[in-house]
Amino acid sequence: MSGYATQIAAILIINVVAAYAAYMPLACGQLNLGIAGFMAIGAYTSAVLNGHGVPLGLSILGGACASTIAGLAVSIPVLRARGIYLTIATLAFSEVVAAVLLNVNALGGASGFVVNDHMSVAPMAAVMVLVLAAVVWLSSTRFGLCMTAVRNDGRGTAVFGVKVRRVEIAALTIGAGFAGVAGALYAHHFNYLEAQHFNVLLSTYAVLYALLGGLQTPVGPLIGALVFTLVPEFLRSTDQWRYVGFGVCIILLMLLRPEGLLTRRLIHDLPFRRRLA
Amino acid sequence: MLAQQLVNGLLLGGIYALVALAFSLTIGILNFLNFSIPALFMLGGIVSCAMLSKGYGIGLSVAVALAVTGGASLIIERFTFRWLKNSDSHIPLVSSLGFLILFENLVVIYFGSDAVGYPSPFGGASIRVAKLLLSLPQLASFAISLALIVTCYVVVTRTKLGRGLRSIAESSVISEMLGVDVGRTVSGMYLISGLLAGMGGALFGISYLQVSWDMGSEVALKGISAMVLGGMGNIWGALLGAMIIAGVEVLTISYVSSEAVNVVVYGLLLLLILVMPNGLLGDRAILVERM
Numbered sequence: 001m002s003g004y005a006t007q008i009a010a011i012l013i014i015n016v017v018a019a020y021a022a023y024m025p026l027a028c029g030q031l032n033l034g035i036a037g038f039m040a041i042g043a044y045t046s047a048v049l050n051g052h053g054v055p056l057g058l059s060i061l062g063g064a065c066a067s068t069i070a071g072l073a074v075s076i077p078v079l080r081a082r083g084i085y086l087t088i089a090t091l092a093f094s095e096v097v098a099a100v101l102l103n104v105n106a107l108g109g110a111s112g113f114v115v116n117d118h119m120s121v122a123p124m125a126a127v128m129v130l131v132l133a134a135v136v137w138l139s140s141t142r143f144g145l146c147m148t149a150v151r152n153d154g155r156g157t158a159v160f161g162v163k164v165r166r167v168e169i170a171a172l173t174i175g176a177g178f179a180g181v182a183g184a185l186y187a188h189h190f191n192y193l194e195a196q197h198f199n200v201l202l203s204t205y206a207v208l209y210a211l212l213g214g215l216q217t218p219v220g221p222l223i224g225a226l227v228f229t230l231v232p233e234f235l236r237s238t239d240q241w242r243y244v245g246f247g248v249c250i251i252l253l254m255l256l257r258p259e260g261l262l263t264r265r266l267i268h269d270l271p272f273r274r275r276l277a
Numbered sequence: 278m279l280a281q282q283l284v285n286g287l288l289l290g291g292i293y294a295l296v297a298l299a300f301s302l303t304i305g306i307l308n309f310l311n312f313s314i315p316a317l318f319m320l321g322g323i324v325s326c327a328m329l330s331k332g333y334g335i336g337l338s339v340a341v342a343l344a345v346t347g348g349a350s351l352i353i354e355r356f357t358f359r360w361l362k363n364s365d366s367h368i369p370l371v372s373s374l375g376f377l378i379l380f381e382n383l384v385v386i387y388f389g390s391d392a393v394g395y396p397s398p399f400g401g402a403s404i405r406v407a408k409l410l411l412s413l414p415q416l417a418s419f420a421i422s423l424a425l426i427v428t429c430y431v432v433v434t435r436t437k438l439g440r441g442l443r444s445i446a447e448s449s450v451i452s453e454m455l456g457v458d459v460g461r462t463v464s465g466m467y468l469i470s471g472l473l474a475g476m477g478g479a480l481f482g483i484s485y486l487q488v489s490w491d492m493g494s495e496v497a498l499k500g501i502s503a504m505v506l507g508g509m510g511n512i513w514g515a516l517l518g519a520m521i522i523a524g525v526e527v528l529t530i531s532y533v534s535s536e537a538v539n540v541v542v543y544g545l546l547l548l549l550i551l552v553m554p555n556g557l558l559g560d561r562a563i564l565v566e567r568m
Contacts, residue, residue: 092547099539247379254372
């Protein structure tokens with residue numbers, strides 16, 4: 001692969017994993033706008049562990065653990081009040097993480113932080129497949145069913161004896177773990193971290209990939225991240241207009257296909273599928 | 278020195294208060310975090326700046342900017358409320374993000390990505406009152422912000438539109454049954470929040486003499502913090518919260534460092550939402566309780 005293609009593939013893999021980080025809480029109706037913060041925790045933890053001689057695989061795992069713990073720590077107090085409060089709390093959390101990282105000189109501060117080990121695209125793709133497999137497996141379990149039920153009707157689900165808060169906390173925590181993985185992959189592929197990269201826009205894009213792809217199936221975020229990473233890349237020659245087009249796409253898609261690109265119905269209508277009665 | 282900083286914070290707070298109020302109205306009434314408000318704020322600044330640099334007067338420039346932001350806000354209403362009824366609660370939020378991306382990049386295309394000096398006819402005029410240096414445009418902006426907030430309070434509590442809005446905040450279905458024209462009332466609310474944000478942007482330009490395509494995001498985050506601090510959906514809460522946030526910001530810059538501002542402001546926001554999610558003055562008071 002050429003350097004350009006490798007770069008695009010790496011960005012695509014990171015975007016897909018980040019989209020799943022946003023997908024998990026969204027799948028039970030909670031909007032996490034702090035993906036960037038969890039990614040930053042994963043990235044810096046993994047980079048620091050790696051810098052102290054921990055092997056690459058273990059450092060990434062360490063990064064994922066750190067962001068999972070952070071996710072749990074944020075979600076337990078916040079999910080008492082859901083919805084808009086969670087969105088704002090995660091947004092604030094992400095800003096705090098980025099601002100703290102910018103001020104800690106041991107982590108490079110404003111001048112950035114150099115990461116030791118490099119990770120090429122193939123093992124990154126393997127990690128992405130692992131994440132994807134984990135999500136597909138999770139959504140086939142009882143827990144996955146509970147997530148969908150909570151998203152469709154939280155109160156109704158509670159009536160049937162599901163511990164709604166636990167499901168929400170678990171989903172947000174697992175999502176935060178995925179964000180940590182995405183951050184660690186970013187750190188080890190680009191080998192350089194700066195706190196300013198982990199801003200609101202990064203979280204926003206992760207959420208957009210998941211929502212534009214569709215929440216009904218676990219494959220939705222993959223499609224969303226694929227389409228909305230690659231299409232703007234092919235339109236690079238149009239410069240700034242592609243972002244305008246992206247904005248228009250988001251608005252129209254939400255109007256015409258509010259459930260996202262890939263819906264259950266679409267899969268159902270695919271020609272090679274046997275039609276159900 | 279301390280007094281001077283506090284005065285600066287107070288004057289900055291006026292602009293934060295307008296943005297906080299614009300957010301607060303949509304959250305209080307529709308429970309929807311409208312991410313197009315930073316774009317409208319930016320449009321208010323950029324459009325008035327473009328008109329001024331073409332040689333038009335300040336009055337006309339601000340009027341055109343307000344017409345643009347009000348009109349844009351009504352278009353946004355179509356795509357985030359009217360045509361999206363009965364949809365998932367994230368959908369309007371995502372559409373409003375779409376508008377943010379759309380407007381910011383259109384402005385980059387037509388006005389460039391560099392910060393532009395704001396050709397204000399008042400410049401940096403200032404007066405001295407008892408050792409305090411007061412910038413006249415900032416002072417005037419603060420007075421205008423305050424007047425707008427009071428007007429907004431009167432509209433929400435004393436007019437037919439306001440009564441409709443408060444009933445929709447309680448329940449949109451029941452207020453429709455009781456004869457409230459939900460479509461027009463919500464349009465009115467979008468118009469008000471668009472005008473507040475646009476005016477905030479124009480006043481920001483007049484006060485700080487610089488506008489750019491990304492001026493909205495930073496102010497919007499501060500506005501959201503102010504709104505949560507005061508209590509979401511609470512008009513006076515937005516004002517009080519904005520004063521405190523701006524004061525904390527200015528004091529942190531002068532006594533700690535400018536890099537520490539975000540740690541302090543967003544740390545405060547996170548702490549508040551964890552321990553006191555209803556804010557200082559109570560969540561959705563005024564809008565819901567005094568029916």
